[in-house]
Amino acid sequence: MPLLQVSNLRIRLQTHHGAADAVRGIDFALQRGETLGLVGESGCGKSITALALMGLLPEAAQASGSILLDGQELLGLDERALCRLRGNRIGMVFQEPMTALNPVHTIGDQVAEPLRLHRGMDRAAARREALALLERVGIADAARRLDAYPHQFSGGQRQRITIAMALACGPDLLIADEPTTALDVTVQQQILDLISELVAERGMALILISHDLGVISQNADRMLVMYGGSVVESGPTQAVFSTMAHPYTRGLFAARPQLTARAPGERRRLSTIPGTVPELADLPAGCPFAGRCGGAVAACHTTAPPPVQVGTLGAVDGGHLARCIRLDALPAVLEERA
Structure with missing residues (x-):
């Protein structure tokens, strides 16, 4: 039995445009020791899925x-x-540590709080364990800084503190929602390496949410590509990266800056996905990407596409799947229109 099994998850929100389906029937499973990556543009449903797992949805x-x-x-x-x-059993690293930490409590008290709440430790024991956790996540001179406040730390240090809080009770599942947002590249890699090391050390399952394809490729065993509240492509990370079956996945990859050699003075325009992301309340009944897809036909706007097996991967966890009714014809159509 998988540690986490999500089946036909649907989330409806009330917006100023009316009721909107923020998550539209997603399915996935996660084993202990496995890392699942969720990738997609802002507003695609990644973070609201994480909040549903934590029981933190809006009222x-x-x-x-x-x-x-x-x-x-x-x-x-x-x-x-x-x-x-x-x-306790589910820990979460939020994308903005300054808002995740309480500005009026010391970091020692905040890291110790879950230990006192869930493990029943007294104040002294929880403080000792908090110190060990802060040292483990790389806070320099942690003993002296236990009584410091969040604003006295850098962004990277604050993110390390939130990781210590999330891991305090040794959860079975860790959710990291954009854990490197607003950090410089060097610190980003340090944080990602730390999370990967701690997950492997403690045998946890990890859900890593990011809009950065490079982060997912280096850290996730399997991945879900989300758009408009739906999973449009899923499978082993390397299989998705090598095949890119869904047109939205292809668009995401094409939009990445390419660090390739160019002739002096040569300029190359960055690829973009045409159109704009529709409001959640205005998503079509069919494929959510139909309005921006160069290969869409009439049925794409009216027929919800079922998951289709891609390639010859086995049926382990569904293999490599994509939701597109034109998978066979699409490559030729897009190449002709390019």
Whole structure:
């Protein structure tokens, strides 16, 4: 049995444009020790999926489907039961550490809090464990800085502190939502290496959310490509990167800056995906990417595409799947229109 099994998860939000389906029937499974990457543009449903796993959806949100953690259904749990899971069996590293940390409490108290709440440690024992955690995530001179406040640390140090908080109780599942946002490239890699090392060391499952394809390629065993609240392509990371079956996946890859040698003075325009991301309340009944796809036909706008097997990969976890009714014809059509 997988550690995490998500089946037909749907999330409806109330927006100023009316009801909107932010997540439209996604499915995935995650084993212990495995890393799953979620990739896609802002607003595609990545973070709201993570919040659903944590039981932190907005008050007016409506969620349906199933989220099983070790066989226990999480959807519909009351707040008290969810509080016993958050920070204990499920940890989360949020994308902006300055808002995730409480500015009026010391970092020592904040890292110690889940230990006191979930492990029943007294203040002294929790403080000792908090010190060990801060040292483990690379906070220099941690003993002296236990009583410092979040604003006294750099962005990279604050992210290390949130990682220590998320890992304090040794969760089974760690969710890292854009953990390197606003950090410089060197610090980004340090944070990603630290997360990978700690996940492997503790045998946790990891969900890594990012819009950065490079981050996913280097850190995820499997990946989901999301657009308009749907998973449009999924499978082993290297298989998705090598095949890029769905037109949206191809567009994402083509839009990456290319560090290739150029002739002196040569300029090359960066590729873009035509059109704009539609409002969630205005998504078509069919493929959510139909309005921006160069190979779309009438049926794409009206028919919800089923998942189709790509290539010859086995049926392990569904293999490599893409939701497109024109998978066979699409490469020739896009090449002709290029």
